[in-house]
Amino acid sequence: MFLLAALSLAGMTVLAFHVGRRRALSKAGGRWGSLRSLPTQYGYFVALWTALPASIAALAWGTLGQRALPWAAENGLDARIPGLVLLLSTACAGLAWAAAKVEPSFPARESTERIIRILLFLSSGVAILTTIGIVLSLLFEALRFFALVSPVEFFTGLSWSPQTSLRSDQVGSSGAFGAVPVFTGTLLITLVAMSVSIPIGLLAAIYLGEYASPRVRSVVKPLLEILAGVPTVVYGFFAALSVAPMIRRFGESVGLDVSSESALAAGLVMGVMIIPFISSLSDDAIAAVPRAMRDGSLALGATRSETVKKVLLPAALPGIVGAILMAVSRAIGETMIVVMAAGLAARLTANPLSAVTTVTAQIVTLLIGDQEFDSAKTLAAFALGLTLLVLTLGINLIALETVRRFREQYE
Amino acid sequence: MSSAGASDLRATALTGRARRRLARRHRAEKRFRAYGFGAIAIALGILMLLFASIVIGGWGAFFRSEATLEIRFDAERIDPDGLRKPDVLATGDYGGLVRDALERLFPDVAGRRAKRALRRLMSRGAAYDLQKRVLDNPALIGQSASIPLPLSDEADLYVKGRISPDLPETERTLSDRQIAWLDALRERGRIHTGFNPGFFSSGDSREPELAGIGGALVGSLMTLFVALILCFPLGVAAAVYLEELAPETRWTRLVEVNINNLAAVPSVIFGVLGLAIFLGTFGLPRSAPLVGGLVLSLRTLPIIIIASRASLAAVPPSIRSAAMAIGASPIQVVAHHVVPNALPGILTGTIIGMAQALGETAPLLMIGMVAFVVDIPTGITDPATVLPVQIYLWADSPERAFVEKTAGAIIVLLAFLVSMNGTAVWLRQRFEKRT
Amino acid sequence: MTRSVEPSAPPTADPHEEEPNGARATTTVGEPRARVRAIGLNVFYGEKQALFGIDLAIPPNQVTALIGPSGCGKSTFLRCVNRMNDVIPTCRTxxxxxxxxxxxxSPSIDVVQLRAEVGMVFQRPNPFPKSIYDNVAYGPRIHGLAETRAELDDIVMGSLERAGLLKEVEDRLTEPGTSLSGGQQQRLCIARAIAVKPRVILMDEPCSALDPIATARIEELIDELRESYTIIMVTHSMQQAARISQRTAFFHLGRIIEEGETEQIFTDPHEERTQDYITGRFG
Amino acid sequence: MTSIRPIRTFRAIALASVLPLTLLLAPIDAAARDQIRIVGSSTVFPFSTTVAERFGRTTAFKTPIVESTGSGGGLKLFCAGPGDDTPDIANASRRIKRSEVELCARNGVRDIVEVRIGFDGIVVARSKVNPVLPLTRKQLFLALARRVPVAGGMVENPNRTWKEVDPGLPDREIEVLGPPPTSGTRDAFVELAMEGGAKQIPMLATLAKQDKKAFKTAAHAIREDGAYIEAGENDNLIVQKLEANPNAFGIFGFSFLNQNVDRIEASPIDGVEPTFENIAAGRYPISRSLYFYLKKSHVGRVPGLREYIAEFTSERAVGPDGYLADKGLIPLPEADRRTVRKAASALEPLHL
Known part of the structure; x- marks a missing residue:
């Protein structure tokens, strides 16, 4: 049914295009010169007016008319038929209206372009709508949470232990909702990840850009990019089952007390995942430094490494900083690796060998747990999500501002 | 050959100190180069390690073992009243047929426990297989045939050598007796291990030997399709607007900050958004690829917009000026010249975004795609699951044989990913050659 | 192994070993003293040959202008002198x-050291995204030419002075080099080059991106620098070549057509093609 | 630019941008539901899916869709309303709460049918590398509680090694991987093992009689200093971590023990080994009931609901020799099974 509707709309659109073009040509008596716009532009005009209103009608029906479905089903009707009829009749009406407007004097191109401009503008607004949607879908539940737990406790409390009771006849333990350890845990893991990915990613980018032959580059770069595409579930297993025990054994051999779920294991693997973000983006940034800079430095007798360190890196810094900040926000947002390898114990510690937890890991476990759904525990997930959103927004604003300042300095 | 002295440029001027300094600089250069090489070696080494461990663990998932049994399609068990009605045939006791065949092979097995142990060598799928055969061809009733039927997950693991018979009996899931039976079947040439087409064509199942990624694969493709046809035009349109048409205003700066921020929002939050908006407000069905695609398209949109803007910005301004100079309107310049020139870059960004969408799990947790779906979806509103979610679910299953299946599914997912990345690389190289 | 002059010859790790004209290296006796000398120099970009058996002697403390139509190999020749062609992977000499x-x-030549001896100024001014001071100090720093800050200051100030820029930038040494005007930037690049105390300065159309006033200043500067440096300059402007160079070489299709005193080339060329080019009949 | 013809590319792009518009039509297609939808606990998920698959293969009905959302998340969806767009069944690894029932009622979900399907044992296990270590609930409490009684007062748990808990135990550091506070498994463990252990300590036992609330506060709190490690909900992962870390104990469901007997070994608790028979007979102290809840109003509207319940409560599913027993579900006593079957087929509404 959906396919039928989609195909018929697509067909009508193509038909409308031809109707518009033919009509313009026949009105002009075959002489193009008398038309204000090209015949195809009349075609686009009619096609747009066919597809657009029909789609809006379909959306309206899909969201509102859908509610009529159970009613229709109970009365033995197929509620899909009126939807299809609505769609096709709107399309026909649009076609007829637009076709009637086709006159040699009608500015079809300007008209079409105005609509396209509006459509393009609206597309750019989707990002804003998404953000608004995210904020709205988090805000209300977060507010309910803050009605139960004071924001002061949430933002400054040093103990995170959502051990409230599951049932009314139980007594919860501490039920502390101080989010500081959760955020410091995120910070710790991000730091570990960055200390792996920044040097490796940056050095890899430099090697590929400055030393490797084009052949090697064309093979290695896509291979590195695969690292970013490996599903995080896979990394999670790798971290939990290969890396964590390895670190633990190593730690024991040198007499260190290593938790079997350590921030180090999760951070290292996350760092590996992030390498391509840093290497690809910094590679682009370094490649964007004008050739003249590189030549100028080499011609002065600088070695390649001196050229890289003293000229290319400073010049590419805004891009590299941007890449690093993007990678940081990616690390903050990473969920599955932490859920699997870093544990869920919220501890206020700077020791990467102990188990910590992160915001995203808490969000997931809080949302898919077994606890009752109207407790502060579930609602805490939304508060965490909202805080995280604000946090990444802050990082991004800083990143954009830094990049802009650097640009101003170097351009 | 020139004299040795001539090769030194400033033989007299170069003091010992300068000479040492030069040597030091060259050593630093070599070191730096080695660091770069080392970094790449480490990254690729980890990649290889990861791939090797997955392939070794998951290769077995592509094979399954079957035992050939003499099945007597006993009318008593399948169709007691002899009416050949399909709904009666569907509920026949096909498990009984398998049991009978096994007991004929091992007539000395006695006692309820022993018979149960014997029956558990064969997969529950054997009965489904026979049921399908009879429904397809009711004339089989009353006949006998020798039919290869799937072994149970544990027997399959044993045949593939993943359970050692040397372990003490209490430490494995197969008893000594069961192993003896399997060895006997093997000696009689009744056991074959071959390619398992069901792994690619079947939907999910609770029986590891029957479970396949067919449903998840179709679900993934549908989800990606929805995400693609949404976010590609939207992303390109937004990028074109921001890069080519929009004046530098507060609005565009706001949009820009927004896009960069969305690229960094944890993906699980997009799931929360999908739950509230698409399921809550618009009333779209749960677990559907439609909603999954919508959520993933919002997730991928920023990536595509950022990549598209970069590649639009890389189109030389001279092309714009040239088109403008012959009287093309801004929209025409963009549509006829700028976008086609930037297309390879845009497509590369889109593919990379799609590859990331392919691997997402967390947002789909929230919109009901972490589900047990046996039927292969036929439309974008049918309940479905996707590959990474299937992996997540199998990884959480107690049956040992799912470990192999999990790794097998990961291999398939990685294969998809590598081929998508490969396409992106191919496009990029074609593009680089052209300019 | 004498086939190596042919374009199809395989790249060799050690090109001068198969140098067919190796014997001529010893024939320098009796010829005028040359700072830079090319003997049978061929350059290939992949399969394409860019220079064919160039023989050229460049005397010290003079300005030698390389002229010729676009793509004739002038810049390629220039980049042979400080081996900047090494940067291009397919290039082979x-x-x-x-x-x-x-x-x-020769493999025993240290490119890094070579480039300290042979400075280069590019077509478009390319100051580093650093302060004016750091731009000039870059070379001395990497080559370790100054042991103390005071020494470095001396080198920087001296170079800026010689490049005729010091007065203009004296009180803004910490501003980025990119904040200068085009002509100033180019003089900054010249200062940067001479700060390393090279023997030869290569200039690849140093004025082509500048306005006439800035061009005049640079030309003046080049004329002054001739006292202490050997300058090889690629130019597209006949007038410029005539004004400031002492010797001129005319390149065409990768070969030297004619080479000699500037005055002689511009007033009484031996070759008809030279005549045609300098009078603007082709090119 | 020879390989791309701009105008043609433009037309292709124009057509491509019509495609997303057609997506808006997709909801038109959403017809009335013809399959059962189940949500809820990840512990019940393996059993629920087994029944669903069998139900789908052997009947003319479509295979139900089972989602793993956690008990709380499942009940939230279940209680969202009576409509077709809400699930018919919610699985739970704990009993539904009174407040949840009330919320359901406010949303119009009134007649809820409760079905108890069996037991799940919670085991404390360790890698096979080490010899079996029998434990008591008291020892577990002393090892894992946040505050323990020392010399008449409650202090932060000072025990670092098992030997400090009980001199008879080995001198190994306490390291236990267990479920997080959001998990029903954790809840059951706390209630059965920790509370049971606490009651064996005279000081707390008297407290239990005087102040129930204070007793529970003391008994239910698990230490947060690193000896107890909150590992995710993925029990397989815990099993594999135990293999990598032979000294650690893990707390998880019986079915995972069942499948990994070659690698891990469970400690007998209070002298009782967690075997199928012991749990079924109620001898093993740490086991809990599993449930599912059903909307009575959906019976008759959604095809196959009645038949699904019949299958789930049938002897061949939940009986001692049933196929769910193969999957690790421990059956209820025979009398209970009969009662449950009768109540379920009559769709008797829940009374808390």
Whole structure:
């Protein structure tokens, strides 16, 4: 049914295009010169007016008319038929209206372009709508949470232990909702990840850009990019089952007390995942430094490494900083690796060998747990999500501002 | 050959100190180069390690073992009243047929426990297989045939050598007796291990030997399709607007900050958004690829917009000026010249975004795609699951044989990913050659 | 192994070994003293040959202008002198090029050291995204030419002075080099080059991106620098070549058509093609 | 630019941008539901899916869709309303709460049918590398509680090694991987093992009689200093971590023990080994009931609901020799099974 509707709309659109073009040509008596716009532009005009209103009608029906479905089903009707009829009749009406407007004097191109401009503008607004949607879908539940737990406790409390009771006849333990350890845990893991990915990613980018032959580059770069595409579930297993025990054994051999779920294991693997973000983006940034800079430095007798360190890196810094900040926000947002390898114990510690937890890991476990759904525990997930959103927004604003300042300095 | 002295440029001027300094600089250069090489070696080494461990663990998932049994399609068990009605045939006791065949092979097995142990060598799928055969061809009733039927997950693991018979009996899931039976079947040439087409064509199942990624694969493709046809035009349109048409205003700066921020929002939050908006407000069905695609398209949109803007910005301004100079309107310049020139870059960004969408799990947790779906979806509103979610679910299953299946599914997912990345690389190289 | 002059010859790790004209390296006796000398120099970009058996001697403390139509190999020749062609992976050189008798393509030549001896100024000014001071100090710093800050200051100030820029930038040394005007930037690049105290300065159309006033200043500067440096300059402007150079070489299709005193080339060329080019009949 | 013809590319792009518009039509297609939808606990998920698959293969009905959302998340969806767009069944690894029932009622979900399907044992296990270590609930309490009684007062748990808990135990550091506070498994463990252990300590036992609330506060709190490690909900992962870390104990469901007997070994608790028979007979102290809840109003509207319940409560599913027993579900006593079957087929509404 959906396919039928989609195909018929697509067909009508193509038909409308031809109707518009033919009509313009026949009105002009075959002489193009008398038309204000090209015949195809009349075609686009009619096609747009066919597809657009029909789609809006379909959306309206899909969201509102859908509610009529159970009613229709109970009365033995197929509620899909009126939807299809609505769609096709709107399309026909649009076609007829637009076709009637086709006159040699009608500015079809300007008209079409105005609509396209509006459509393009609206597309750019989707990002804003998404953000608004995210904020709205988090805000209300977060507010309910803050009605139960004071924001002061949430933002400054040093103990995170959502051990409230599951049932009314139980007594919860501490039920502390101080989010500081959760955020410091995120910070710790991000730091570990960055200390792996920044040097490796940056050095890899430099090697590929400055030393490797084009052949090697064309093979290695896509291979590195695969690292970013490996599903995080896979990394999670790798971290939990290969890396964590390895670190633990190593730690024991040198007499260190290593938790079997350590921030180090999760951070290292996350760092590996992030390498391509840093290497690809910094590679682009370094490649964007004008050739003249590189030549100028080499011609002065600088070695390649001196050229890289003293000229290319400073010049590419805004891009590299941007890449690093993007990678940081990616690390903050990473969920599955932490859920699997870093544990869920919220501890206020700077020791990467102990188990910590992160915001995203808490969000997931809080949302898919077994606890009752109207407790502060579930609602805490939304508060965490909202805080995280604000946090990444802050990082991004800083990143954009830094990049802009650097640009101003170097351009 | 020139004299040795001539090769030194400033033989007299170069003091010992300068000479040492030069040597030091060259050593630093070599070191730096080695660091770069080392970094790449480490990254690729980890990649290889990861791939090797997955392939070794998951290769077995592509094979399954079957035992050939003499099945007597006993009318008593399948169709007691002899009416050949399909709904009666569907509920026949096909498990009984398998049991009978096994007991004929091992007539000395006695006692309820022993018979149960014997029956558990064969997969529950054997009965489904026979049921399908009879429904397809009711004339089989009353006949006998020798039919290869799937072994149970544990027997399959044993045949593939993943359970050692040397372990003490209490430490494995197969008893000594069961192993003896399997060895006997093997000696009689009744056991074959071959390619398992069901792994690619079947939907999910609770029986590891029957479970396949067919449903998840179709679900993934549908989800990606929805995400693609949404976010590609939207992303390109937004990028074109921001890069080519929009004046530098507060609005565009706001949009820009927004896009960069969305690229960094944890993906699980997009799931929360999908739950509230698409399921809550618009009333779209749960677990559907439609909603999954919508959520993933919002997730991928920023990536595509950022990549598209970069590649639009890389189109030389001279092309714009040239088109403008012959009287093309801004929209025409963009549509006829700028976008086609930037297309390879845009497509590369889109593919990379799609590859990331392919691997997402967390947002789909929230919109009901972490589900047990046996039927292969036929439309974008049918309940479905996707590959990474299937992996997540199998990884959480107690049956040992799912470990192999999990790794097998990961291999398939990685294969998809590598081929998508490969396409992106191919496009990029074609593009680089052209300019 | 004498086939190596042919375009199809395989790239060799050590080109001068198969130098067919190796014997001529010893024939420098009796010829005028040359700072840079090319003997049978061939350059290939992949399969394409860019220079064919160039023989050229460049005397010290003079300005030598390389002229010729676009794509004739002038810049390629220039980039042989400080081996900047090494940057291009497909580029390969046979034949011999010498700096004060030292074979530049010899494996024992340290490119880094070579480039300290042979400075280069590019077509478009390319100051680093650093302060004016740091731009000039870059070379001395990497080569360790100054041991103390005071020494470095001396070098920087001296170079800016010689480049005729010091007065203009004296009180803004910490501002980025990119904040200067085009002509100033180019003089900054010249200051940057001479700060390393090279023997030879290569200039690749140094004025082509500048307005006439800035061009005049640079030309003046080049004329002054001739006292202490050997300058090889690529230019598209006949007038410029005539004004400031002492010797001129005319390149065409990768070969030297004619080479000699500037005055002689511009007033009484031996070759008809030279005549045609300098009078603007082709090019 | 020879390989791309701009105008043609433009037309292709124009057509491509019509495609997303057609997506808006997709909801038109959403017809009335013809399959059962189940949500809820990840512990019940393996059993629920087994029944669903069998139900789908052997009947003319479509295979139900089972989602793993956690008990709380499942009940939230279940209680969202009575409509077709809400699930018919919610699985739970704990009993539904009174407040949840009330919320359901406010949303119009009134007649809820409760079905108890069996037991799940919670085991404390360790890698096979080490010899079996029998434990008591008291020892577990002393090892894992946040505060323990020392010399008449409650202090932060000072025990670092098992030997400090009980001199008879080995001198190994306490390291236990267990479920997080959001998990029903954790809840059951706390209630059965920790509370049971606490009651064996005279000081707390008297407290239990005087102040129930204070007793529970003391008994239910698990230490947060690193000896107890909150590992995710993925029990397989815990099993594999135990293999990598032979000294650690893990707390998880019986079915995972069942499948990994070659690698891990469970400690007998209070002298009782967690075997199928012991749990079924109620001898093993740490086991809990599993449930599912059903909307009575959906019976008759959604095809196959009645038949699904019949299958789930049938002897061949939940009986001692049933196929769910193969999957690790421990059956209820025979009398209970009969009662449950009768109540379920009559769709008797829940009374808390």
């Amino acid at each position: 046979t034949g011999r090029i010498e700096l004060d008798g030292a074979d530049l393509n």
